[in-house]
Amino acid sequence: MTVHGPSFDVEGPVRAEVFVVWLHDGRLELTGPCGSEPWMLEIGASEHPVEVVSRIVGAAIGKPILVHSTSWRRDHDAVILSFVVVIDATLVRSMASTPIIRVDLARSQAATAPATIAFAQVVEHGLRHLAWLIQDDPVVAAELPPGWASALVDYVPEPFRALG
Amino acid sequence: MDEITTRCACGWERTGSPDDVVAATIEHGERVHNMFATREQVLAMAIPTIRDDVPSDANAT
Numbered sequence: 001m002t003v004h005g006p007s008f009d010v011e012g013p014v015r016a017e018v019f020v021v022w023l024h025d026g027r028l029e030l031t032g033p034c035g036s037e038p039w040m041l042e043i044g045a046s047e048h049p050v051e052v053v054s055r056i057v058g059a060a061i062g063k064p065i066l067v068h069s070t071s072w073r074r075d076h077d078a079v080i081l082s083f084v085v086v087i088d089a090t091l092v093r094s095m096a097s098t099p100i101i102r103v104d105l106a107r108s109q110a111a112t113a114p115a116t117i118a119f120a121q122v123v124e125h126g127l128r129h130l131a132w133l134i135q136d137d138p139v140v141a142a143e144l145p146p147g148w149a150s151a152l153v154d155y156v157p158e159p160f161r162a163l164g
Numbered sequence: 165m166d167e168i169t170t171r172c173a174c175g176w177e178r179t180g181s182p183d184d185v186v187a188a189t190i191e192h193g194e195r196v197h198n199m200f201a202t203r204e205q206v207l208a209m210a211i212p213t214i215r216d217d218v219p220s221d222a223n224a225t
Contacts, residue, residue, distance in 0.1 A: 007173050007177075043198070052198050087201050
């Protein structure tokens with residue numbers, strides 16, 4: 001079968017970009033209903049982003065262990081809120097999953113955003129943010145299952161920040 | 165009945181009758197992307213499906 005033409009995409013002035021992460025034999029992997037591709041959600045004008053992400057993840061995958069916004073950036077006509085969502089291994093089932101590779105961060109200048117931001121750099125920062133939370137936030141430290149602390153030990157802890 | 169196809173940027177796609185594709189696309193958008201589309205919006209983004217396994221001269225005698 002051949003399909004010609006455009007695809008439809010998530011729109012709206014505020015969108016959530018969800019990175020579903022799980023621990024596979026001590027190694028962090030990326031999964032989700034879109035596989036390892038960015039999973040975009042539309043955020044309605046009257047909706048709270050965290051509520052939307054929690055609800056959609058719960059409906060499409062199952063109850064998450066942790067939902068946390070880790071950065072934001074401007075992308076053309078929208079503001080993109082990035083979320084790291086931690087799920088239990090039992091929820092991965094048939095979803096495609098890819099090991100997460102380490103990359104250098106996209107660094108801002110003093111008063112300007114990075115010129116380009118790659119998807120993997122957003123994931124990298126999200127996991128550095130999680131590495132910070134597991135040390136700083138007792139709720140996160142308590143919720144993340146055994147093995148996460150050692151999986152995050154090589155990530156330099158960083159708080160929430162603007163990527164663009 | 166002619167088949168149509170819709171494709172989401174996330175990689176999901178559905179081919180079938182217009183009724184099936186519209187229903188599946190609306191369900192996918194709402195369940196996976198928190199998007200709410202009408203039948204007309206889905207049909208506007210749908211494209212005719214071209215079957216590679218059907219020779220272009222299949223109707224020739």
